[in-house]
Amino acid sequence: MTADSKPTWPALAADHPLLQLHSRLPTILEQAEHSHIWGVHLSPATPPDFGTLLILQKYLRSVADDVDKAAENLTKTLKWRKEFGLDNENANTPPEDFGPDFIGLGYVTKVGKHGGGENVVTWNVYGAVQDIKKPFGDHQRFLRWRIGLMERAITHLHLSTTSTPIPDYGKGDDPHRIDQVHLYGGVSFLRMDPLIKAASKATIEIMQAHYPELLLRKFFVEVPLIMSWMFSAVSLFVSAETAKKFQVISYKQNLGRELGLGRLEDIPQDLGGTGPDLPTLEKRLEHEIPPQ
Structure with missing residues (x-):
């Protein structure tokens, strides 16, 4: 073209x-x-x-x-x-504008694949939560932050400029989807707190209703056994097809092998890759030139 x-x-x-x-x-x-x-x-x-x-x-x-x-x-x-108000001129609120309670909780990066191409990845670093009430206490604020993370990731799919069509239903994979990684290492919330339950339920419902065919895979990394309730809760709100995309990884060092698809330098060293930390990887996208 x-x-x-x-x-x-x-x-x-x-x-x-x-x-x-x-x-x-x-x-x-x-x-x-x-x-x-x-x-x-x-x-x-x-x-x-x-x-x-x-x-x-x-x-x-x-x-x-x-x-x-x-x-x-x-x-x-x-x-x-x-x-x-997601498509207003000033809709994309910078993560830092949500305040210090959300700093370090979410990132967007890309991971290279075998044979070329890249996957967009969102990272939810729940182990960085120190006080449940701060990010989860204000329900609407949390949802705006979480939706904002998804919207930022979608911009890197370049849906308005791509020339790659999506196959018909049942005739191939949609190439325009996102990997999600949820990191639970060091979590301080080890029970079904009502604030977390409400935020999780609302987030899942919104993603199911308004972001169809955008999830490629979802990795749950270092999930404590005591948090097994989370998967029971999630299964109540997602389709069987979506649940098939979920993968639990007990040891974070194994994520690189599962997610890497070729370019381990796009994954932090402590997660099984050879790359820098998530903030550094995310900054690479700031200089990305959209395809023409």
Whole structure:
């Protein structure tokens, strides 16, 4: 694809679910009164815009090509994004603006893969929590921070500029997804605290409802046996398909082998890689040039 050309989606049959969903966009956008999601402006224009089809495909795949359900879910997400203010000009609040209670709790990096390419990774460092009430006490503040971490990660998928389509449901993997790593080494909360339970439940519900087909794998690292309640709780709120993506790693040194996929220099040494710490790895993304 040249610099001034636009990516094209593979040819679609007239009755393809993707075109059926696209035909409903005028109604969806009118009901939602919002058209932006993950850096993409959804357009009902014909022929369909590549970025628009990319988003619609994620919603279709998440419901096994059920066009009615995909339209319903997309409408709900767009309404929620408008109400939450996620696509406002100043929507991306810097992590430091949430205050010292959230410093060191979340990072976004990339990890190289065998054969080229990279995976975007979010890191939740729960072992850095010293006082449960500080990050988890203000429910809405925690959710804005956690959603902000996800939104920052999604920007590095470059959904508005990619030329790589998503295969139809059941015909291949979605290449535009994110790895999540939850680090529990040194956690000071070893029981089902009501604050943590409420924050976890709300976060899972939001991710399930408004971030379809964005999770590649989720690693739970150094989870104390006493926290086995966490997996029982999570299983109540996620689909069986999502639960298959979960992986528990008892020893943090094994994460590099599981997550590395080739470039261990993109993973900290104390987590089985050969790279620097997470703050240093995250800074690399500040100088990233989006693909054209």
